[in-house]
Amino acid sequence: MDVPANEGNIEIVNFDDRPVVQSLLCDVLDAEKACKFELDRFEMNKSAKSPSESSVPKYVEMAMGLQWNNGVRSMKSFYKLADIYEEKMTARGLVEDDIPEECLSRAEMSMLHMVSLEYERILLPSHRDSSQGEENMRQHFAALVASGAFCSVDLDKMVHSMKWQFLFEPLDETLAL
Numbered sequence: 001m002d003v004p005a006n007e008g009n010i011e012i013v014n015f016d017d018r019p020v021v022q023s024l025l026c027d028v029l030d031a032e033k034a035c036k037f038e039l040d041r042f043e044m045n046k047s048a049k050s051p052s053e054s055s056v057p058k059y060v061e062m063a064m065g066l067q068w069n070n071g072v073r074s075m076k077s078f079y080k081l082a083d084i085y086e087e088k089m090t091a092r093g094l095v096e097d098d099i100p101e102e103c104l105s106r107a108e109m110s111m112l113h114m115v116s117l118e119y120e121r122i123l124l125p126s127h128r129d130s131s132q133g134e135e136n137m138r139q140h141f142a143a144l145v146a147s148g149a150f151c152s153v154d155l156d157k158m159v160h161s162m163k164w165q166f167l168f169e170p171l172d173e174t175l176a177l
Contacts, residue, residue, distance in 0.1 A: 012123045012124065013027055013028055019042065021038055022035070022038050022039060022042065025038050026038070026039070057082065057096075058096050058099050058153055059082035059083075059085055059086050059096065059099075060075075060078050060079055060082040061152060061153045062082070062085055062099060062153045062155075062158070062167075063078045063079075063081035063082045063085055064078050065153055065155040066081075066085075066155065066158075066167060066168075067081055081171075084171065085167060088166060088167060089167075092166065099153055099158075100153070100154040100157040100158060100161075100164075101148070101151040101152065101153060101154055102151065102152055102153075102154040102156075102157075103148070103150055103151035103152075104150040104151075108150075109145060109150055112150070113138075113141050116137065116141065117134065117137060120133070120134075120137055
């Protein structure tokens with residue numbers, strides 16, 4: 001099997017144009033068959049996601065945070081725990097939106113946005129200089145802010161609040177994680 005020779009080359013890729021895996025296979029590695037396979041898979045499933053579209057559900061993030069120090073490491077286990085936590089919360093009349101979050105401050109988001117714009121200007125000058133480059137970046141960033149992409153589960157608040165102590169009760173011993 002021939003592997004494209006890319007030694008010593010650094011490739012700057014604009015992920016605005018297509019999902020990460022497609023960009024890697026099609027634009028960077030120039031892997032024709034794998035690229036076609038990924039394009040077909042994407043069209044059939046519409047499941048390949050760009051970094052901004054993919055996220056870990058809050059229940060799973062919560063399970064990861066609460067159980068990491070207990071030695072749980074597999075995603076399958078985290079999803080199983082997430083289902084258990086969701087059931088426990090539902091039994092108490094709580095929903096996903098009740099899970100406390102910690103988000104970047106406005107100043108932190110502003111700084112991140114400015115740095116992102118500057119990196120795009122440096123790394124992708126042709127894209128940035130296009131008529132819509134900067135405006136697309138601003139809209140994309142605004143969509144990320146609105147979606148809560150710069151927020152995560154506030155585990156400290158959960159640990160220190162009586163409201164969430166039921167999540168720390170021992171889990172069923174028969175649960176195989």
